Amino acid sequence: MTISLKNLSAEEYFLGHKACGGCGGSLVVRWTLKVLGERSYVVMPAGCMSAVGFIYPQMALGVNAMISPFAATGAVLSGIAAAVRAKGLRDVHVVGFAGDGGTADIGLQSLSGAFDRKERIIYICYDNEAYMNTGIQRSGATPWGARTTTSPGGFRPSSPAPKKDLVRIAAAHGVPFAATASVGYPTDFLRKVEIAGSIDGPSFLHVYAPCPTGWACESDATIRLGKSVVDTGLWPLVEWRDGAARLNRDPEAFVPLADYLAMQGRFKTLRPEEISAMERVRDGAWKSLRAWVRESSAG
Amino acid sequence: MSELHFLSGNEAVAQGVRLSRPRVIAAYPITPQTIVVERLSEMVESRELAAEFVHVESEHSALALVMGSAAMGVRTFTATSSQGLMYMAECLHYTSGGRFPLVMMNANRSLALPWNIYGDQSDSLALLSSGWIQVYAETAQESLDMIIQAYAVAEDVRVRTPVLVNLDGFVLTHTYEPVIVPDQDTVDAFLPPPDFPPGYPGTFDLLRPQSLAVSAGPGDYAGFKYRQHRDMVAAAEPIRDVGGRFAEIFGRGSADLIEPYRCGDAELVMITLGSIAGTVRDVIDDLRADGLRVGLLRIRYLRPFPSEDLRRLLFGPLRRAAVAAIGILEKDISFGHQGGVALEVKAALYDQAEASAPAGLPPVRNFIAGLGGQDISRGQIIAMFDDLARAAGRDGDEPARSVRFVGLEASR
Numbered sequence A: 001m002t003i004s005l006k007n008l009s010a011e012e013y014f015l016g017h018k019a020c021g022g023c024g025g026s027l028v029v030r031w032t033l034k035v036l037g038e039r040s041y042v043v044m045p046a047g048c049m050s051a052v053g054f055i056y057p058q059m060a061l062g063v064n065a066m067i068s069p070f071a072a073t074g075a076v077l078s079g080i081a082a083a084v085r086a087k088g089l090r091d092v093h094v095v096g097f098a099g100d101g102g103t104a105d106i107g108l109q110s111l112s113g114a115f116d117r118k119e120r121i122i123y124i125c126y127d128n129e130a131y132m133n134t135g136i137q138r139s140g141a142t143p144w145g146a147r148t149t150t151s152p153g154g155f156r157p158s159s160p161a162p163k164k165d166l167v168r169i170a171a172a173h174g175v176p177f178a179a180t181a182s183v184g185y186p187t188d189f190l191r192k193v194e195i196a197g198s199i200d201g202p203s204f205l206h207v208y209a210p211c212p213t214g215w216a217c218e219s220d221a222t223i224r225l226g227k228s229v230v231d232t233g234l235w236p237l238v239e240w241r242d243g244a245a246r247l248n249r250d251p252e253a254f255v256p257l258a259d260y261l262a263m264q265g266r267f268k269t270l271r272p273e274e275i276s277a278m279e280r281v282r283d284g285a286w287k288s289l290r291a292w293v294r295e296s297s298a299g
Numbered sequence B: 001m002s003e004l005h006f007l008s009g010n011e012a013v014a015q016g017v018r019l020s021r022p023r024v025i026a027a028y029p030i031t032p033q034t035i036v037v038e039r040l041s042e043m044v045e046s047r048e049l050a051a052e053f054v055h056v057e058s059e060h061s062a063l064a065l066v067m068g069s070a071a072m073g074v075r076t077f078t079a080t081s082s083q084g085l086m087y088m089a090e091c092l093h094y095t096s097g098g099r100f101p102l103v104m105m106n107a108n109r110s111l112a113l114p115w116n117i118y119g120d121q122s123d124s125l126a127l128l129s130s131g132w133i134q135v136y137a138e139t140a141q142e143s144l145d146m147i148i149q150a151y152a153v154a155e156d157v158r159v160r161t162p163v164l165v166n167l168d169g170f171v172l173t174h175t176y177e178p179v180i181v182p183d184q185d186t187v188d189a190f191l192p193p194p195d196f197p198p199g200y201p202g203t204f205d206l207l208r209p210q211s212l213a214v215s216a217g218p219g220d221y222a223g224f225k226y227r228q229h230r231d232m233v234a235a236a237e238p239i240r241d242v243g244g245r246f247a248e249i250f251g252r253g254s255a256d257l258i259e260p261y262r263c264g265d266a267e268l269v270m271i272t273l274g275s276i277a278g279t280v281r282d283v284i285d286d287l288r289a290d291g292l293r294v295g296l297l298r299i300r301y302l303r304p305f306p307s308e309d310l311r312r313l314l315f316g317p318l319r320r321a322a323v324a325a326i327g328i329l330e331k332d333i334s335f336g337h338q339g340g341v342a343l344e345v346k347a348a349l350y351d352q353a354e355a356s357a358p359a360g361l362p363p364v365r366n367f368i369a370g371l372g373g374q375d376i377s378r379g380q381i382i383a384m385f386d387d388l389a390r391a392a393g394r395d396g397d398e399p400a401r402s403v404r405f406v407g408l409e410a411s412r
């Protein structure tokens, strides 16, 4: 049966944690575990989700879980997966939840190793676009123009450019399943988690996860932002499965960026001509994305 | 039946690991450790050893990975050296704090810069405070035996502390000697099963989900750290038990954390660790033949540090002569101070000095030698004992350098 918001398990596996109101990352963890269920082993590196979920003696995870060293999510997942093989355990999920810094920067090496070895793991990057747990510093996934505490005037390396494309990095490793998702499109997200749970090998989800604290947005804007980012074309919903890429939404036209950006204090310093430049970068990224989809499915 | 084989230190370690039946092995290559993991991967491929061998992308990942496996309740192995041990540093403290009963072999090697692949003990000494039990082997036989014992110690529920088994790079890792390889049945009877029993503390449980490797605020944190320290100190007893039981079953080895040699009536005592002890013993035999009362204390365990054993061996009631001077020979330097082992020994001597050495502590000389694989010759060791004799002859009023670098001619 396909899982949707309607038939999602009422069981809670991430409860009593100390995440801020409106935290997108905590939704990602909560929803994922509702899909994967109690036979899950969870790994979270240093970062917001581990910081809010494992404060002794009050543990917020209802399944087996551990914090990994910041750089080592892929390695600790692999160690659990190796023991699962050694013990011949069946019907279990080995799942990691790491922030964007823990994934796109310091943890990329161990993630690459796990992909390369074709470990049977699910790796979920909840992307709040900065190092939040240490106080909103710029990470390798911070979008152009965003204000962080280490880019107080807005992050502007040379000209606007798209973010690191984690899904295509995963696809380049030949993983069986990699996809983007957004908390604004839960049905799409839950379906992808369900697929990830069925894959015999590594799967990777890159999930847009607003952070009201770090983005200076309203705490009830999380879902709205999660829809808006997709509708503006800044966050394409795409999946890579068995060697072919597919767009889950392929809009004819994009909603202008202005409204999306205006909802967040972090983009306050952007000038209109910079926003236009960002739209051109977005259009370029989509061109390349569509070409990828065409070429991979033609092959 | 046990068999006699001609093995290098590295190969002896691989045999010890095979006999201990780890379920998961992860390691990254670095000279002079590589042969251990090459042998193990051959054993796994040929099904001599039923383990998952995971080819990791770094040492940091290697240690993090076996921690994940240990959380699942299975025995693991990894090995490293030098730069690799440094690269793991974060995970060393992490795994000991999490009380994961891991075993790792370290081929003692110098640290860059300058780059140098040869043996010294700078690497493990730099991580003495990482919460790992540290043992130093002298021979290939002891290396094999210590791997097996390390699992028994680490997995003892009272201990639950990871163990680092150190072998001197090249001098021990690459030197061949006859080694008794025990038979599988005897090792199986000696060690607990490689799958930890259900409910073993610090492991996952599908029926009773666990959160491991957690965070703790200032009050709780201090409590966790105190217990870690307390249990490491108390690990000396299980270490002796395991060593004693091993000696009983396998007919060799020591239950002691410090191994004395002709020390009971020695006036000049050299303290050292690792493979150089063999050469020191030879020199002692020669000097004894000339009538000099010299002896050796070989420190086997640097953590937990055997302070009481040291004081007993140097000043205890069973001694037949007073110790007049102490030398500490080691292959590392804590820059800006002294050798790391000398710091340990001196701290232990000062503690309860009045009770243990009421006549006052004898002079102590620290010999720093063998850095970056430099040979330590018999002649140099004889000169060190000469030095100790002079120190013993002084009335304590004449100041002398207490730290000596040996064999610096090459760089002059």
Ligand SMILES: Cc1ncc(C[n+]2csc(CCOP(=O)(O)OP(=O)(O)O)c2C)c(N)n1
Pocket (backbone or CB within 6 Å): A025, A046, A047, A048, A049, A070, A071, A098, A099, A100, A101, A102, A103, A128, A130, A131, A132, A133, A134, A139, B090
């Ligand atoms: C090796 C290491 N370096 C730095 C840190 C400090 N640190 C802890 S959490 C964190 C930020 C995590 O950011 P991200 O991965 O994006 O997750 P988020 O906090 O945003 O959820 C940092 C830098 C650490 N714990 N370990």
Ligand code: SF4
Pocket (backbone or CB within 6 Å): A018, A019, A020, A021, A022, A023, A024, A025, A026, A048, A052, A128, A132, A133, A210, A211, A212, A213, A214
């Ligand atoms: S700072 Fe952001 S990511 Fe961290 S818990 Fe709060 S809302 Fe979530």
